[in-house]
Amino acid sequence: MSKMTLKSTVFMIATVALAGTAFADHHGKVYGPFPVTVKDYKGKKDNSVSYSGQIARHVLHDSLKKLAGKGDGGKNAAELEAQMLSYFNGSDKDLPIIAPAGKDGFKVKQKTVNEISKGKNISGKFYNGAMPAWPGNKSGKDVVLHMIKQASMAKKGFDAENGYDWGQLISKFTMGAMMYNQAVDNYLDEKLSADKKPNNKPYKDGAAYTGKEHSWDEAFGYWGAPAHTLSLSAKQAYGIAKQKDAKAADANGDGMVDLKSEFVFGPAYYAAGADKGGKTNYLPTIMTAFFEGRKLITSAKGEALSDEQRNQLKAYAATIESNWEKVLAEATFKYAGSVYKDIDKMAKAEGEEKAKAYRTYVKHWGELKGFAMALQTGKNNLGETAVELNKLVGFGPVTMDNTYVTGVDANGNFERKRRLGWKDYKLNMLKAQKLISDKFGVEARTNDATADLAALAEKINAVENAETD
16 A cells, blocks of 8 residues: 555544544543653653643733733833733743633632743744735734734724724734644644654653654644543533633642643634534544544654554644634634624614624624634645635724725834725625635534625625616
C-alpha cells in the first residue's frame, strides 16, 4: 500500500470513528499523565505531559479581553494601553490573573500568570500574515495592536460612532490568530514531519518529553479543554467556562479549579456551546483525536515514529483541524444570525431601549467579525470565500446614521464614506450564513435565519425595481 493510500485510509477510519463519538463512551480517558519515554532520562519526573505555556497564554488572552473594557474614554488611555500590552507582549513582572479569577462557589487555584508558566506572551505566537478583513492592509499582529490602542481610548471598550466592541474583536480574533493558528498551522503541521522534533530525542536537553510528545501537547494546550473532558457533557463543559459548575471542573476533588488542567477556555468553550444543542459532537471528537494521538506517540516508547505511525498521527491531526475550523465557522454563522435579529429589535425599540439594542448589536457584530477573521488564520487559504465573507460583513457594521467604516486615514482614524440600508445589511447577514453553510457544512446552525433569504431578497429587488420605473 502506498503512503498516500495509507494516509487516506487512516484519515477516513479516524474521521468516521471519531465523528459520532459520545461523551459517555470515554470515562477514564484523561489527557495525562503519560509515562516518560525519553531514552536515558536522568530527571525525577514520571509524567511526560506538559502544556502549561499554552494555558498561560489562554489566561493572558482572557485577562486582555477583560482589560479592553476598562477604558474611561481617554483619560486613562496611556496607562490602560501599557497594561494591555503587558499582557499581550509579556512582562518581567508576575502579572495578576484578571480573568478567569475565582469567585464564590468557584475557587481558582492560581492567582498570577507565573504560577502557571513563566515568561510567556501572546505576541510571539500571533499570526502575522496579511489580514485584508481589517482596514489598512495590516498584518495580523498590527491589526490587534491597532485594536488594543483603540480599546484603550474607548469608554468601556465601546466605540458607538464606528460600531466596535473592542473586547469582542480582540478576543475572537486572537482565538484564531494565536490558538487556532499555532495548533493547526504549526504543531499539527510542520512539527509532524519526520525531521522536525523527532520522537527519539528529547524536545530540548534534559526534558522529560520527546519532540513529538511535547509538540502534540502544545497543540492540545491551545485547544483549551480540561484533561478530563471526555467524562463531561457539553452542558457541563459550557458551565465550567461560565464558572458555574465547579463540581464538574474539580476532577481531583481538592476544592479548587486548577487552570492548568481543569478549566475550559475559548476554543473548547465554543465547541461545547455548539454541542449542547444536540446536533454536533465537536468537543468529544477533537478531544478523542488528541487523546488517541498522544497515546499513539507514547506507544513508540521513545523511538522514532514509523511512516505508518506518523500517517495515523496526521489523520488524527486532520480530524482536529477540520472540526476546529467548523467550530469557528459555527460561531461565525451564529453571530451573523444574531446581527440579523438585532436589526429588527433596533427597528422596534425607542429611546433608551434603542440604545441598549444598538449596544447588543455592536457586541454581536464584534463576535461575528472576530470569528470571521479567526477563520482566515488557519492552515487553509479560504480564497474567494474569505473575499466574499469580508465583503458581506464589512470593515464595520452599519451604524445608526447608516454609514459604515470603509477604511482608515494616514493617522489611523476610521473613515465612513458610504451608506447602506438596514434591509440590505440584513440581506448581507443571510448571505453570510448561506456562504458559511455552503463552504463549511455547519451542523449546529445556531440562529439560522437562512429561510428568510429568498423573501428578503425578493422584497429588496421589488423596491429597487419600483424606484427605477
